[in-house]
Amino acid sequence: MRLRYLYFVLCCQVLCVSGDPDAGSRTWARFLKLPYPEDEAFLYDTFPDDFMWSVGxxxxxxxxxFQKDGKGLSIWDTFTSAGNRGTGEVASDSYHNVHRDIHLIQKLKVTHYRFSISWPRIFPNGTIGSYNEAGASYYINLIHRLKRIGVEPVVTLYHWDLPDTLQRLYGGWSNPILADLFKEYAEFCFRTFGDNVKFWITIDNPFVVAWHGYGTGMVAPGIKGDPGLPFRAGHTLIKAHAAVWHLYDNKFRQKQGGKVSIALGSHWISPRKKSKENIKACQCSLDFVLGWFAKPLFIDGDYPTCMKKNLSSNLPSFTETEKREIRNTTDFFALSFGSVLSFQLINDSLKFGQTESLSLRMVLYWINAEYNSPKIFIVENGWFVNGNTKTEDAKNMYYMKRFIMETLKSIKYDNVSVIGYTAWSLVDGFEWYREYNIRRGLYYVDFLSPDLRREPKSSAFFYQKLIEKNGFPLLPENEPITGVFPCNFTWGTAANSIQVETIPSQFNDPNVYVWDKSGNKKPEKVEGVVVPLRKTRCGDYASIRYQVSRLHRMHITHFQFSLNWPSLVPTGNVSQVKTTLLLYYKCFVSELQRANVTPVVTLWHRTAQHSGLPAPLVKNKGWQNTDTVQAFVAYARLCFKELGDHVKYWITLNEPNIRDEQKTFLEGHNLLKAHALAWHVYDEEFRRAQKGQVSITLHADWVEPAYPFSRNDVEPANRVLEFRIGWFAEPIFGNGDYPQLMREWLQQRNNLDLYDYHLPHFTEEERKLVQGTYDFFALSHYTTSLVFEEVEEKTQYNTYLEVHFIPDTTWLKSPKRGAVVPWGLRKVLNWVKSRYGDVPIYIMSNGVDDDQTETDDKLRLYYMENYINEALKASVLDGVNLQGYFAYAFDDQSDPGFGLYGYIHDEFYIKLSLGHYRKIIDKNGFPSPTAPKQDCTLELYSCPGCSLFFTKKSMITFLSFIGICFVITVGLVMYYSKKPSKRYQY
Known part of the structure; x- marks a missing residue:
């Protein structure tokens, strides 16, 4: 599959010829054609050996x-001093902490460090006549320290801090004289530092400098009002860069051997609807931001056509001589992408009615197509966290992971030449117009401490480990395995309920729906009512026959569904049962058996409207009232009695451990007792005759510590698992009481009796009642989430746990259920094993939602393939006693979007995933092509009690084997009965 995918991507790449006019406009169509969801899945691979890892x-x-050792004022010193603003007067004080920052750089193990030279620190008034030796010495010392630890400097000449004198005297970058002054400043830097610098950035993000410094006024120098001023400033910036590039090319390149470029920032934009007009609008949006500077410098020395059409007299023009001087004045493409520009500084006027999005990979592909496949150095990238955040910067870390993964895909899948990546930034600092309200550093700076203490954040540990491994190498646990499940493995599908509303009108006739399986011709009593025998098989009725035939087509061995308690016993009193519905259920389970599909019946399934309870019980406080417990036990006894001859697997309660804001711990306590009492009823009254098994299904989505580099992050994850799974599992499968961690946590929060977090206590009698009330461990699992300790902010859900849930932005997403994380299933299975030993486990429900209007449900197919493979790993590699797997859901009527059967315009259709699931069932897993075919006949013969679990294919093989043996035996008997005995022949 991987090879086919790479071939497809290569073909797409060939179709886009670099350097064509507006070649980048093919980007949107190209990414729509990539294989889904394989293209969006995480890529495990490494970067080229010479890839540059940087921080800036x-x-x-x-x-x-800001005024130390003769430094002059910059426009930012002046801009921030006006009004009540934060300033960079002290910032992180790196000027006095060079040794500490160098140590941090060394710990990261980066190969490059990008920093900028402060123009007014070397030339306080901006001209070479104001040379300040102390300022130059600072940068000489910094560069030498970097070289000593083996880190190459990437030096930016201008990162927005123009000498204030040049702004006051000349109007800053709006005056063409700045190009000459900038050239003089650059020449000094090349001459003074150039022997030790191989990468130069002339100007950082000229779009922000021009548009927001001289247009919107959001950044220094804060000028606004003249619509033509930003474009005049941009004009000067372009000419200044070109002049400096030629300066280096003519006077320094041969001796110093360095490279020069300009750092251009970009956003990404997507069409609201796919149309030629909208794609042109997207192209125009990128031209107004990135193309404004990239097209003149990388292509032809002139502005993009879209800008010239829309701006008319506001956009200056280049002479032919200037165009020749400007074009091709870059040695690589330096890209800035992230929070400084995207979603922050691009206003609606530059979006042209389209939608901004965050895709570094598409930006890289667009640049590659639009600008003749340049070598791209990502010189600034990252996200941000709240200014109150300290060392656990989950948001920044996972965005960085996403950006780096997209960079890797760009190299491996898209054939884009990305040569380096720069995480932004090394330490927390002054964040321009957002001041200190956000943080972007890999190292936390305590701005209130006297020495401005630095501490590594989670993102620093992540980046360090990433560099060490040079990417995301494929580990053995990431790879799928080949192998098969045990011969007695259960394959099933699950539904919330069967569609009882399709019961035909004939079921209202009590003369039709009682059958005599024993041959007894006498009428039968049902709930005290004498009902005549019917003369027709249940399977003769279309509604049942149709549902069973669809199940039979899947090749499953088991079908799990829920009974509808409110419909079956509307008043909650079993003496007033709806006989019609009861008979329908009896017909349904009997016909399942006839089709060799074992019914797995759930007694209670929570619904949003009525909590799955009869209305009178809901009005009487539902599960908070012990009367509901007794009503449930009576209802369970009725179901065991009437359906138990056809049902060998019972689930008392489905996912009672899902807790919302309305469910109290008292409800959970009563649900546990209801389950236990129902289990004992079956065990004492029905098990001997019916020989079935009973358990409870627990919702068991996995949670992973958001910060894998900190021991402190394991505790919040354990807390969630105890409250989520252990809440019900520990009393039943463990010691008969709630988890100790759960009880201690709630007791701490009840000291002042301010919260309703009281966890009930089991009496000794209740403990004995609940403990051990299971025959297997049934769980439902859909997804995985990340969790960390909540400090500053409270979440709406699970505030009592004081944790915060976040996604990993690199995980595949589904429309409803969230992230697709197959390895989470293996982890939860091992968690159950570690807690409760060799208990038999059934994955009673596992599935994902997809576009229910599509038969080609590729996400579900991907999900099923990978989740079942993780289940196989748990079984084969980890020794988990896994007995069965149920795909959720049977059809879209059970849960829209989740079905293996689709449902459109009142008609069912088969989705692609159903056929794939059937193939997995037929193969009993993922057998190796070279392995011998699994033979289950011997195991079946030695384990006659296992026959209930076997697939039909295994059963047919076994029966064929028995038939052959019988024929051979009969033949031998007949042969030897006719043949004379050898004893009398001499």
Whole structure:
């Protein structure tokens, strides 16, 4: 599959010829054609050996010392001093902490460090006549320290901190004279530092400088009002860069051997609806931001056509001589992408009615197509966290993971030449117009401590480990395995309920629906009512026959569904049972058996409207009232009695451990007692005759610590698992009481009796009643989430747990259930084993939602393939006693979007995933092509009690084997009966 995918991607790449006019416009169509969901799945691979790993800072954001050792004022010093603003006067004080920052860089194990030189620190008034030796010495010392630890400097000449004098005297970048002054400043830097610098960035993000410095006024120098001013400033910035590039090319390149570029920032934009007009609008949006500077410098020395059409007189023009001087004045493409530009500084006027999105991979592909396949160095990338966040920066860490993974896909799948990546930034600092309200550093800076203490964040540990491994190498646990499940493995599907509303009108006739399986011709009593025998088989009725035939087509061995308690016993009193519905259920389970499909029946399934209870019980406080417990036990006894001859697997309660804001711990206590009492009723009154098994299904989505580098992060995950699964599992499968962690946590929060977090206590009698009331462990599992300790903010859900749930942005997403994380299933299975030993486990429900209008449900197929493979790993590699797997859901009527059968316009259709599931069932897993075919006949013969679990295929093989043996035996008997005895022949 991987090879086919790479071939497809290569074909797509060939179709896009680099350098064509507007070649980047093919990007949107190209990404719509990529294989789904394989293309969106996480890529385990490594970067090229010579890939550059970098981290960066900007002078004004981190240096501080704004008037130290002769430094002049910058436009940012002036801009922030006006009004009640935060400033960079101290910032992270890197000027006085060079040794500490160098140590942090060394710990990260980066190969490159990007920093900017403060123009006013070297030339306080912006001209070479104001040379400040102390300022130059600071950067000489910094560069030498970097070289000593083996880190290459990437030096930015201008990162927004223009000498204030040049702004006041000349109007800053709106004046063409700045190009000459910038060239003089650059020449000094090349001459002074160039022997030790191989990568130069002339100007950082000229779009922000021009548009927001001289247009919107959001950043220094904060000028606004003149619609043509930003474009005049941009004009000067382009010419200044070109002049400096030629300067280096003519005077320094041969000796120093470095490369020069300009850092261009970009967002990404997607069409609201796929149309030529909308794609043109997306192209125009990128041209107004990235193309404004990239097209003149990388292509032809002129502005994009879209800008020239829309701006008319506001956009300056280049002479032919200037165009020749400007074009091709870059040695690589330096890209800035992330929170500084995307979603923050792009306003609606530059979106052209389209939708902004966050896709670094598509930006890289667009640049590659639009600008003749340049070598791309990502010189700034990252996200941000709240200013109050300290060392656990989950949001930043997972966005970084996503961006780096997209970079890897760009290299491996899209054939884009990305040569380096720069995480932004090394330390927390002054964040421009957002001041100190956000943090972007890999290292936390305590701005209130006297020494501005630095501490590594989770993102620092992540980036360090990533660099060490050079990407995301494929580990053995990431790879699928080949193998098969045991011969007695159960394959099933699950539904919330069968569609009882389709009961035909004939079921209202009590003369039709009683059958005599024993041959007894006498009428039968049902709930005290004498009902004549019927003369027709249940399977003769279309509604049942149709449902059973669809199940039979799946090749499953078991079908799990829920009875409808409110419909079956509307008043809650079993003396007033709806006989019609009861007979329908009896018909249904008997016909399942005739089709060799074993029914697995759930007695109670919570529904949103009525909590799955009869209305009178709901009005009487539902599960908070012990009367409901007794009503449930009576209802269970009725079901065992009437259906038990055809049902060998019972689920008392389905997912009672799902807790919402309305469910109290008292309800959970009563649900546990209801389950236990029903189990004992079956065990004492019906098990001997019916020989069935009873248990409870627990919702068991996995939770993973959000910060795998901190021991402290394991505790919140354990807390969630105890409250989510252990709440019901420990009393039943464990010691008969609630988890100790759960009880201690709630007791701590009840000291002042301010919260209703009281966990009931089991009496000794109740403990004995509940403990051990299971025949197997049934769980439902759909997804995995990340969790960490909640500090600053409270979440709406599970506030009493004081945890925060977040997604990993690299995980595949489904429309409803959330992330597709197959390895989470294996982890939860091992968790159950570690807690409760060799208990038989059934995955009673596992599935994902997909577009229910599509027969080609590729996400579900991917989900099923990978989740079942993880189940196989748990069985084969980990020794988990896994007995069965049930795919959820049977059809879209059971749960829209989850079905293996679709449902459109009142008609069912078969989805692609159903056929795939059937193939897995027929093969009993994922056998190796070279392995001998699994033979279950011997195991079946030695284990006659296992026959209930076997697939039809195994049963047919076994019966064929027995038939052959019988024929051979009869033949031998006949042969030897006719042949003379050898004893009398001499």
């Amino acid at each position: 800072t900007a002078a004004y954001q981190t240096e501080g010392a």
